[in-house]
Amino acid sequence: MIANTPIRSERIAADIEALAAITEPGRPWTRRAFTPRFLEGRAWLEQAMQAVGAVTQIDAAGNLIGTIPGSRPELGTIMLGSHSDTVPDGGRFDGIAGVIAALEVARALRDQGRVLEHTLEVVDFLAEEVSIFGVSCIGSRGMSDTRPLDWLTRESDGTTLEKAIAAVGGNPHRSAWRDDIKAFLELHIEQGPVLQNEETDIGVVTAIAGITRIEIIVEGRADHAGTTPMGSRKDALSTAAWIALGVEELARALAGGAAHFAATVGEFEMSPNAANVVPARVRMLIDARAELRQDMERFIDELDQGVVAIADKTGVTVSVPRLVSDNSPTPCDPGLLDILDAACETAGASHRRMASGAGHDTAWMARITRAAMIFVPCRDGRSHAPDEHAATEDIALGAAVLLQAVLALDAKLQEDS
Template sequence: MGGAFGIDESRIWSDLMGLAEITDPARPWTRRSFTPLFDAGRHWLSRRFSEAGLAVRLDPAANLFGRLEGSEPGLPAILLGSHSDSVPSGGRFDGPAGVIAALEVVRALQDDGRRLRHPVEVVDCLAEEPSDFGLSCIGSRAMAGRLEPAMLDYRGPGGERLGDAIDRVGGDVARLAEARRADVAAFLELHIEQGVVLERSEIPIGIVTGIVGIVRLEIVFKGEAAHAGTMPMAMRRDAGVAAARFVGFVSERAAALAQAGRGYVVATTGVIEVSPNAVNVVPERARVVVDARAEDGDLLEAFVAEIEAEAARIAAATATTRERCAVLSRATPAACDPALRALLAEGAEALGLASVPLPSGAGHDAAFLSRIAPAAMVFIPCRAGRSHCPEEWAEPAAVAAGAAVMLEAVLRFDARAAKD
């Protein structure tokens, strides 16, 4: 691999494994946002940023930044990074690989004594993964001006407000408007693919074409609790049955839409809660949360409307009521910037690395940051496509290759901007 200078594979790997050790030992690899472990990871990253000669700060949305100034005052920043939080029992790479690769790009510039015209910032976005407050991409939403005031009142399991939690981890929601960025020239994010295309095709670099839209929808069916042995079947108002029929509809309809040829479509009912949740009691209440995703924004909205209508129909058919039907969060599909994608492809070619365009079926901070600046993503292979699990794995050379491609793109962007 020739071309980019200074990428240190062993340094990247040491940092990735070092950050991974900040985990719940009973559930590796877990570092949930807004927890003491998350704070410890942030302190660890802050030290690494400082050691690399970066100016470290938290913005009012509790996004962590390390900044390397450019040679021309007033130019917008090249922003690189991802997130350091994880899902429960998640992996060591989803998020952290993007933050550490971004840090390595800056360290390579520092080691070489090269100063770009643009400032370069490394960012660890707050709470990219779905948090205990029912919201994901909290930090990048704020940078894009999409963290709505009502969201700050979302409650965690212990009743804490999201706004208070942001303040607790170093933010300042009273000044939240100041977190919105209008000074970003470009955003680049490295991530494991979370799929098998790169590994099976033996292609080291994926260049993301776009990120799916995601809608999370909460439905609550209300029935009537009754004795499981004495209430006749024809007289029941079973909220559990309503939920079961609903779950089946969501899966079957998503499969039909995917087969219709309108791009990538998936849907998952990953939260199912019934109460009183006793083996000998007809469920009185059932809560389900749907995660629906599609590349086509119009198709996604039409699908969500179908889900809402079907929930009402199922409630009527089961003699229950649709007590609640609410969109918890909505992220529209985001296309990656063609010019940045071209720079990434050029960088890969210069390094002798094959690349392939790929859509992203997962959400990323890049989806929100594309609202404020041109954005693009680099995918690297991960073993068997496993992600959001302890077995998540990427080879050291794969992470280093992705960082090298990103560095090449940064150099090209900085040089070409000088000619524009």
């Protein structure tokens, strides 16, 4: 038990162990949305929510919500939570830690006999990770009314997303939009090494980075690899390699500032992909992430110029970089950041502000309410991997920060209303 708080680390450890154990046989830790194992995990969470006194429901977007009414429910709702689905072989803590920490906050309030004036809700969002339908954040997009209508017709394994949402208890043709949520807070493992390297307890997240994906097609010419002189070739791979190195150089320059920036050539397809043929075509997909929109705009502009320069140098045709998707950064609520900073001080947690380079449900909840999140350290920054790990003590300290923030919000929101 952490000093001066009713947060119980042993309960957190037991809950994470129990939920993580619900995994595909021989594949720790795999519990993908819409699968039988996911529904089994949902059933476990529903019982845990009910045990703390919450009334549970599945909303129209397929989110599992546990509701503990406040003494003055007309004031609105404070919502806590994350997601319980995983990527394949993806880890025991990504998402799970945030749901269990929210549940522990509800337990701690119960143990103190304390009833908030606002209603408290614990949420497990549906399909935060990329699902079998190829899309993510399905539940939070549904709650924020930002889920594209055409997503419902996406197909996988003989069914559609429309039918899959209905199968988990949602209603894909009814709005799940909410106007009663006054604040949303999410705890998550960092998924990076900064907190561990700096020996800092808590990251107070300033923004969710915008994610832009850019496709480039390089068109060279297939020739015999043994007989075509080096000076006569139009090698698509060599040109693509220059572009990939340019992406890294540009990203490193932008990452040298105060704001978060990263770019990766994450997909790379070459044809004909034969040892004795000069490569004729390469398709590249760049994943770029920026805390500040102006950094992304600079990246796109300089990438366009760089590609033209490389094509002129090599004599190989390169397409104009095409934006496949382009999402702007989502800043967290400044007032909530101040409350979280103060909560860290009250809980005795060292803390720093930092951006998130990964996407989270918080980014979509920020469309409809004040929203913010905190990070807790994870070992060596590893995530989306079987050896992902976060110390129970770190999660418990994060839960203690959440508890202090909820108590402060319960009073502060009344002042602001």
